[in-house]
Structures are given as C-alpha cells and as structure tokens.
Amino acid sequence: MAVINEQGLQQIAEIIKQHQMLAGAMLPILHAIQNSVAFIPDNAMPLIAKALNVSRAEVHGVVSFYHHFRTEKPGNHVIEVCRGESCQAMGSRTLERAIKSKLAIDYHQTSSDQQYTLEPVYCLGNCACSPAIRIGDDIHGEVDPGKFEQILDALTTYSLELK
Ligand code: FES
Structure with missing residues (x-):
C-alpha cells in the first residue's frame, strides 16, 4: 500500500x-x-x-x-474498458484482450513505465457507441483494436509534447 x-x-x-x-x-x-x-x-x-x-x-x-478504490498511485493515464452487456455484445472482449496485450498489463495493474493503469467498468453510458472506453475524462466509442492503437498514439504524442 x-x-x-x-x-x-x-x-x-x-x-x-x-x-x-x-x-x-x-x-x-x-x-x-x-x-x-x-x-x-x-x-x-x-x-x-x-x-x-x-x-x-x-x-x-x-x-x-469497492474495487473502484485504489490503494496504489495509478499511472499517468487511467484507461477504463467497459465490460457492460452492450459493449460485450459489440466485441469488447476482443478489444480488452488487445489492450491488455498492447500494454502488457491486466486489470488493476499499471504499466512498468507508470504511464497506464487499466481498469474495468460496467457501462459508461455510451452504449449506442459500443464498445466504449474512458481515458481520464474522455469517453471513446466504437473502439476496436486499431482505433485503440490510434488513441494510444495520440496520447503518447500529447504526453511527449508536454515534456
Ligand atoms: S455497456 Fe458499455 S457503455 Fe454501456
């Protein structure tokens, strides 16, 4: 802790x-x-x-x-993947496998570079655009593994610009 x-x-x-x-x-x-x-x-x-x-x-x-509460400092970006019914019906399981593989972490873990923490959520209120993820305050809809890569690239570029 x-x-x-x-x-x-x-x-x-x-x-x-x-x-x-x-x-x-x-x-x-x-x-x-x-x-x-x-x-x-x-x-x-x-x-x-x-x-x-x-x-x-x-x-x-x-x-x-409550799993929502963290006892460890999270990474710079908290990525929440929706595991709600609508998102599952639209392929969120494939997406979450791709995200875990890309970041080399499981849920409730932080990447070794302290950049990303991965958390599950159960409905982001964005079911019409499933599957959905949230990064910080931003909700992204209709995310597939390819779109996630783009989001991650944009995030990385933005983080580098801030340094
Ligand atoms: S079930 Fe994923 S946004 Fe509602």
Whole structure:
C-alpha cells in the first residue's frame, strides 16, 4: 500500500473536514480523496478513522470492498474498458484482450513505465457507441483494436509534447 507526503496529507485532512458531517460520510470522503490525489493512501486511513470515530480496520474494509478504490498511485493515464452487456455484445472482449496485450498489463495493474493503469467498468453510458472506453475524462466509442492503437498514439504524442 502506498503513502502520501505531508502536503498530500494536509489536503486530505481538509477533504475529510469538508465531508465528515455528511450522513454516511465514509464513501463521500473516499471518493473525494481519490478524485483529488488519485488513490487512497495508507497513511490517510487513520485520519479518516479518527474523524468518523470508526476503527482503521473498518476503513480498510470499505476501501478493499469497492474495487473502484485504489490503494496504489495509478499511472499517468487511467484507461477504463467497459465490460457492460452492450459493449460485450459489440466485441469488447476482443478489444480488452488487445489492450491488455498492447500494454502488457491486466486489470488493476499499471504499466512498468507508470504511464497506464487499466481498469474495468460496467457501462459508461455510451452504449449506442459500443464498445466504449474512458481515458481520464474522455469517453471513446466504437473502439476496436486499431482505433485503440490510434488513441494510444495520440496520447503518447500529447504526453511527449508536454515534456
Ligand atoms: S455497456 Fe458499455 S457503455 Fe454501456
């Protein structure tokens, strides 16, 4: 499990403060933390436990129950592949095999260059354009292995331009 530095912890403490009075605050806090720092650091869990007056084990339990929550820092690009019914009917299984092979990782893993993390999702609300994937905030429809290569090329070029 990964940890975050002092500055990150302060950011998380602020997030906890903003959400702890909500009913059922645990999930909103975890979502807000992951949205903010991309994962749930191990050293954030005692802060959450203390604020909500629950045990650390309870926080760990919730984090590990929901696959959505990451306990490791993800790659620069999180690629989510839809495994919903519509996408499966339109060939997402072939697409996911091609993506795993291309990136040399399985679901819930990050490529060795720390560029890509692969996650499954179950409907991106883009069924009319199945199969669909999401990279960051961008949803791509009618993706086949060839189109994925193009998307990846564009992503790589864009990343290089930013350096
Ligand atoms: S099932 Fe894939 S977008 Fe809906």
